[in-house]
Amino acid sequence: MSQRFIVTKEHRRFTEFADAVRRGHTIGLCFGPAGVGKTLSARRYAHWEKAYDLLTYWGPRADSDAKIYAALARSRTVLYTPSVLTTPRALKDELDQAITRTNICIEQHLEPVGQDTTPTWARRHGRNYVQLIIVDESERLRPTSLELLRDRYDRDNIALILIGMPGLEKQFSHYPQFYSRVGFAHQYRPLGQDELLFVLQRHWRSLGRTLDPEDFTDAQALATIARITRGNFRLLERLFPQVERILKINELETITNDVIEAAQSTLVIGTTN
Secondary structure: OOOOOOOHHHHHHHHHHHHHHHHHHEEEEEOOOOOOOHHHHHHHHHHHHHHHHHHHHHOOOOHHHHHHHHHHHHEEEEEEEOOOOHHHHHHHHHHHHHHHHHHHHHHHHHOOOOOOOOHHHHOOOOOHHHOOOOOOHHHHHHHHHHHHHHHHHHOOOEEEEEEOOOOOHHHHOOOHHHHEEEEEEEEEEOOOHHHHHHHHHHHHHHHOOOOOOHHHHHHHHHHHHHHHHOOOHHHHHHHHHHHHHHHHHOOOOOHHHHHHHHHHHOOOOOOOO
C-alpha cells in the first residue's frame, strides 16, 4: 500500500545513522518498538518503494525505469527481509541476487544512454557498486546466517545494518565474532509530543480540517490520540482511516474525543513497547 511519507526527526536521525554506517564501512544495529517507523525509514533510505517490483520480478525494461536506476545509484543500498523460515542457503542466494540486480541497475545509470550494459556487467562481474545492506526483522536470523553476513562484510567490505526490536543489541552480543565488528547502535524512538502534533496537523489537513491545539475540542482529541498511540507511527496510520470513516458515516464535521474513541474501538491495538 502506497502512503504519504512524513519526514520526522526520527527518520532524519536514521538517515544520519545509515550514512555514518555506510561511510564507515562498519556494522550498525537499529532497534525500537514495533510500529515506530524503522521499516518505513529503511525502505525510504534504500528507495525500495520505487525499486522493489523491478528487482523482484526482473521483467522487460521501460523508459521510466531510468528513475529507479538513478535512485539506486544514489542510495547504493540493498534492503533484505528474511522470512521466518529463511535458511542460510536461501539468505545467501537471495542476497546475491538482490545485489547483482542492484549492481546492474546502477551500472545502467552510470553508463552512457543507449549502451547495452548487460554484457559489460558479465565481463566485469567483480565490480560492486552496493555499499550498504540493510536487513530488517533481523531477529529471524539463525547463527549460521549471522556468520554468512559477517563473512560477506569481511570479504566484500559492504556495510551492514540489522534492524529489530529492543534487545537486539543484547541478542547479538552473544556472538563475539560478529558483535566486535559493530560500530554504531541506534535506538528508533516513538514520536515526541512536538512531532506527534506535526504529524496530526498533516492528518487533520488531509481530512479537510485545521487542527488548533488551543481549541478545547481539538486538545481533548490530541490527548486521546497521545494516550492511545503513545507516539507509535503505525497506530496513527491505522487510526486515521477509521476516523475518516466514522466522520463520513455519521456526517460529522469535527474530530472530537468521541470520534477518536469510536475509531479506536474498531482496531485491535496491542502493546507498543
